[in-house]
Amino acid sequence: xxxxxxxxxxxxxxxxxxxxxxxxxxxxxxxxxxxxxxxxxxxxxxxxxxxxxxxxxxxxxxxxxxxxxxxxxxxxxxxxxxxxxxxxxxxxxxxxxxxxxxxxxxxxxxxxxxxxxxxxxxxxxxxxxxxxxxxxxxxxxxxxxxxxxxxxxxxxxxxxxxxxxxxxxxxxxxxxxxxxxxxxxxxxxxxxxxxxxxxxxxxxxxxxxxxxxxxxxxxxxxxxxxxxxxxxxxxxxxxxxxxxxxxxxxxxxxxxxxxxxxxxxxxxxxxxxxxxxxxxxxxxxxxxxxxxxxxxxxxxxxxxxxxxxxxxxxxxxxxxxxxxxxxxxxxxxxxxxxxxxxxxxxxx
Ligand SMILES: Nc1nc2c(ncn2[C@@H]2O[C@H](COP(=O)(O)OP(=O)(O)OP(=O)(O)O)[C@@H](O)[C@H]2O)c(=O)[nH]1
Ligand SMILES: [Mg+2]
Numbered sequence: 001x002x003x004x005x006x007x008x009x010x011x012x013x014x015x016x017x018x019x020x021x022x023x024x025x026x027x028x029x030x031x032x033x034x035x036x037x038x039x040x041x042x043x044x045x046x047x048x049x050x051x052x053x054x055x056x057x058x059x060x061x062x063x064x065x066x067x068x069x070x071x072x073x074x075x076x077x078x079x080x081x082x083x084x085x086x087x088x089x090x091x092x093x094x095x096x097x098x099x100x101x102x103x104x105x106x107x108x109x110x111x112x113x114x115x116x117x118x119x120x121x122x123x124x125x126x127x128x129x130x131x132x133x134x135x136x137x138x139x140x141x142x143x144x145x146x147x148x149x150x151x152x153x154x155x156x157x158x159x160x161x162x163x164x165x166x167x168x169x170x171x172x173x174x175x176x177x178x179x180x181x182x183x184x185x186x187x188x189x190x191x192x193x194x195x196x197x198x199x200x201x202x203x204x205x206x207x208x209x210x211x212x213x214x215x216x217x218x219x220x221x222x223x224x225x226x227x228x229x230x231x232x233x234x235x236x237x238x239x240x241x242x243x244x245x246x247x248x249x250x251x252x253x254x255x256x257x258x259x260x261x262x263x264x265x266x267x268x269x270x271x272x273x274x275x276x277x278x279x280x281x282x283x284x285x286x287x288x289x290x291x292x293x294x295x296x297x298x299x300x301x302x303x304x305x306x307x308x309x310x311x312x313x314x315x316x317x318x319x320x321x322x323x324x325x326x327x328x329x330x331x332x333x334x335x336x337x338x339x340x341x342x343x344x345x346x347x348x
Contacts, residue, residue: 023211023220026051026106027203028131030124031088032059033114033143036192039064041200046207048110051102053127055091055119056080067102071095071123081118085156088122099130107220109136110203111168114192115160116145116153125163132167139227140168141199144175144258146188161232170230170321174199174257182255198257202235202317205271209303216283216304218269226267226301230321234258236290238316242274245282245314249289252316258323266322267299275311278304290318298322 025048029038035052042050042064052065057078060068070078072091081087092099103109109131113120124140131138142164145153164171179191186194209218238252256262270287272278283304291300 027110030113031120034112035063037112037196040196044200046204084118085122088118092123092126104134106136111140115157121160128167138168140171170227172233214305218303222301233321236318248314260323265294265320269319272304273315
């Protein structure tokens with residue numbers, strides 16, 4: 001007989017009424033870039049409190065957030081740090097108590113900043129320290145500046161990453177330059193919007209797989225297990241067609257948003273979005289394909305969500321934790337031919 005009745009009865013149950021889990025998420029954008037990410041995130045619709053922190057008062061007029069905190073108003077008169085991270089650091093320290101009160105009470109705090117200027121790079125690490133004091137899991141998502149923005153900004157960014165790492169559980173580094181390599185025809189002005197959309201999408205996917213019923217949920221404890229000691233991390237992004245998932249897997253493995261050798265990653269959080277025809281079998285095969293490219297003992301968690309905008313399509317975002325220091329000598333990210341064959345046979 002098989003499982004005919006079991007399958008029929010189980011699928012007839014309406015899981016739509018499952019209560020939300022009550023995980024509280026706060027997302028904090030720091031500096032001009034970070035606050036722009038928050039504004040874009042507010043348009044994506046996410047169940048989290050959005051907080052914008054900046055030294056630049058004028059910029060706030062175009063920022064959409066639940067709370068806005070202007071740092072160093074007495075010293076800077078709302079005029080920004082002029083690209084000086086030391087000033088960013090000092091004005092954040094002066095507002096430590098206010099920031100603590102705003103951040104307190106979350107289970108997860110995401111901090112977002114575009115590195116290379118004074119506010120995000122200088123105030124960001126102080127805000128991470130405060131976030132950590134509240135007892136929340138702290139995950140930072142930061143972007144490296146475009147090479148065209150100059151060496152000075154790049155150096156500020158590199159120094160700042162180390163400081164971000166000190167108190168964050170995981171620092172996800174995304175390199176704007178990789179984005180341009182992956183989509184060379186992208187006009188520079190659109191690149192920020194795409195990066196911000198990706199940042200927002202990753203947070204939204206995580207928030208929804210943790211807080212809302214999904215095809216495959218990630219528990220908060222799973223998230224903590226991967227992110228607690230995530231160190232430096234990055235995101236692989238891929239998309240494709242439901243009928244050839246191996247192509248989507250290849251696309252994902254070839255699209256790291258930081259210049260890394262991902263094979264040594266210690267953890268992976270794989271999130272798959274597909275249409276209502278997506279089966280658990282496909283989800284597992286995709287996850288197998290992706291993890292075959294990393295260490296065997298890596299901790300892996302899988303989340304999957306149905307979104308009817310993805311009928312017959314697939315979108316894969318993978319957070320890889322514990323990858324090697326970002327800007328060590330460049331290693332080629334390319335699959336060996338035999339690995340490619342293995343992958344195709346695993347996922348097809
Ligand atoms: N993701 C994203 N990054 C941006 C955006 N605008 C600028 N950036 C990046 O963020 C870096 C830092 O710039 P800002 O965020 O403007 O600088 P800031 O932190 O406000 O610092 P100061 O203005 O110097 O006090 C830039 O070098 C860009 O690479 C944006 O809209 N989105
Ligand atoms: Mg600014």
